[in-house]
Amino acid sequence: MAEQVKAKRGNVIDAFVDGARNGLKIAFNSMLPNTLFGFTLTIILNLTGLADVIGVVFAPVMRIFGLPGVAATAVMAIFLSMGGAAGVIAGLFTAGQLTEPQVAILLPALLLSGAQIQFMGRLLGTADLKTRYYPHMFVTATLNGCVAMLIMNYFIV
Known part of the structure; x- marks a missing residue:
């Protein structure tokens, strides 16, 4: 016989405050x-000059998406962390290295292919997904991000 779970009863204000508290924990942590x-x-990349080197090396590839070469730093960060990539995009925009339309090109890629390395450990590992499927998932997410950047570039230009 299944055990019955007793629902915690409370008022709307307590539920709101608990939700806000949990949301702040996620935001700050x-x-x-x-x-x-x-x-x-x-x-750091701008101060050391590495952003310029990355910009020159990746300029031909990034040009396909209507982006400057330095946007490759954001694309690299997308694979590690969505929050980190958002920070890189914000930093490039603040430094004047990305324009508003270029940020708009990057954002769908951030959402579609972001944080693959984090997800590998947090989600795929805990879901007991066989590791042989990881490359398929990473390639699919990366292609989704690339197609999204191409579409955004088409509509923005």
Whole structure:
């Protein structure tokens, strides 16, 4: 016989406050550090001149999507962390290295192919998915992001 789970009863205000408290924990413990890391990484890359090197090396590939070469740093960050990538994009925009339309090109890729490395450990590992399927999932997500950038570039230009 299945055990019955007793529902916790409370008022709407308590539920709202508990939800807000949990949301702030997520924001301060997960989202904010990743975003600050991405923003700081962009500043470090700019100060050391590595952003210029990355920009020159990846310019031909990024040009396909209507982006400057330095946007490759954001694309690389997308694979690691969505919050970190958002910080990199914000940092590039703040530094004047990305325009508003270029940010709009990057955002769908961030949402469609973001944080694959994090998801591999957090989701795929805990779901007991066979590792032989990981490459298929990563390639699919990456292609989705690339197609989204091409579509955005088409409509923005």
